[in-house]
Amino acid sequence: MSNSKSLKIHNKSDKPDNIVIRDNNVIERCISIENSLPKFMKDYFIYLKGSVAVSTRLAYLVDIQFFCSYLVEMQELTSAKDIKDISLEEFNKIKARDVNLFLGDYCTRYYKQTSKNTLIFENNNRALARKKSSISTLFKFMYRNEQLDNNITDGFNPIKLPKPQPDAIKRLEIDEVAKMLDSVENGDGLTEKEKVYWKKTKLRDKAILALFVTYGLRLNELRELNISSFNFSRGEFKIYRKRGKEVLMPINHTCELVVKDYIYNERPQSELLNDEYKDALFLSLQNKRLTAKAIRQLVKKYTSISMDTSRDNGYSPHKLRATAATSLIQNGFSIYDVQNLLDHDNVTTTQLYAAHKKHVKRDIVNNFEWIDDESDLDSLDLLNEEIINLSKDN
Structure with a gap:
């Protein structure tokens, strides 16, 4: 053209x-x-x-x-x-x-x-x-x-x-997610130079990280969000996925709070912006739509703080997608629900994240006891001792 x-x-x-x-x-x-x-x-x-x-x-x-x-x-x-x-x-x-x-x-x-x-x-x-x-x-x-x-x-x-190996999937643990969000809230772990920018962008960065770890959004799905994407009165927002799919996502209380906090208390007023960026949700300090590179850098920065590692070893936005998947499964949501939320073409992909929920069978049966009488449990202990002694005799 x-x-x-x-x-x-x-x-x-x-x-x-x-x-x-x-x-x-x-x-x-x-x-x-x-x-x-x-x-x-x-x-x-x-x-x-x-x-x-x-x-x-x-x-x-x-x-x-x-x-x-x-x-x-x-x-x-x-x-x-x-x-x-x-x-x-x-x-x-x-x-x-x-x-x-x-x-x-x-x-x-x-x-x-x-x-x-x-x-x-x-x-x-x-x-x-x-x-x-x-x-x-x-x-x-x-x-x-x-x-x-x-x-x-x-x-x-x-x-x-x-063949993809579940143990090779990199993601944050739940306590590391909490540490990451605390870091963007308080500035902990940032250098003095980083704190200069953090004071101007902390509400934006907090909203970005919260959306990533809650919904497992892809980088471009988050980057292309607009203010008009959100309908707070109906409790939902619209994203544009691969292959041109439009999807309505319900917004929870946490994400609604951080997005509104950013829009009303940190984001420049639309009348101060060029027409091209008036509706863009996440803006740079130059008042332009945030680039993919800038989003990757801020994610690497805060994930590196949560893991106590160097900035170069911080995680990419895709690792936060993996974090969302494993966290949802660990909190009891079905594989198929998580597949639908994350837009996986094949449930096999989602099952890789489910493999991180170790000892799931043991957890289920240990929390589903039919015998709660202590005398019955004592009898079970005696039987175990007799079985051990019998095996020694043989």
Whole structure:
């Protein structure tokens, strides 16, 4: 899109302007990549536009652009000097072995030359699996679309992904959450320099942390919140999730209190702000919508204080999402309720957090005794002693 004209929003949807602008920016990036790719992929671009979310569409296009750049760089499967000039005939000659070499050999470790340095890039199995998925989608579509003679995807090598381990999930313990919230309340653990900014932003930071650990929001879900997202009279607020889903969330007393405290006692008045940011909930000291980087930094700062570690070892917002999940399950909420709250596609993801509730079976039966008579319990102790003595005799 030309930069000579300013972007005007003509928004007749229920989505706020900031969500429309965010999606538009992703779409513009998609269009830019599509314009750099061969024209014979146009049908595939139309297919992506109607079948996947804009973020997924962008991820697929980035991977396909990278694959085409590899083809041009290697010069073994195409004579084109630019990815736009790769022909359909050349693409039709690509074999499964060629894709396997790209994924298994080139992608695992490759180099890029800059004017000053040689950069080394590596991809783990998770990144390789995503690239494989992107390329598979393209080749399958083009085969169905009768542009390719064969479906070569059956010959792609499997990529084994490590099974997620519950113990590897990083999250705050309940006492660490309390310490984190105390820190943002009182300034404990902050340096003198940090306290200068804390005095100006403590209500904002407290509201951010409370929303993270209560609802397990994703970073962008929190960042895109507006004042108009909240309907306090109905006790709810609206968030915009992945794949364009709009969700109404009930607001509890704690979060209502901290959000209102920030809005009425710390956030600049809307009439002092540029039109673009009048509705934005969380603002920077420059009176702009808080960036994702700034949110990550404040979360790392306060989580590092709660864990008594360095700022670099503080947790990301996603770890607060894990904290919310495990805390809810430990407080007795069902896996399916937590799955719904956190918007997990698969309950298996939620079950990983449930695994942190150790000794759950023991806790259940120990708190569900049918025998409370002390004489009966004494008899049980005597029986245990007799069993031990009998086993020794044998």
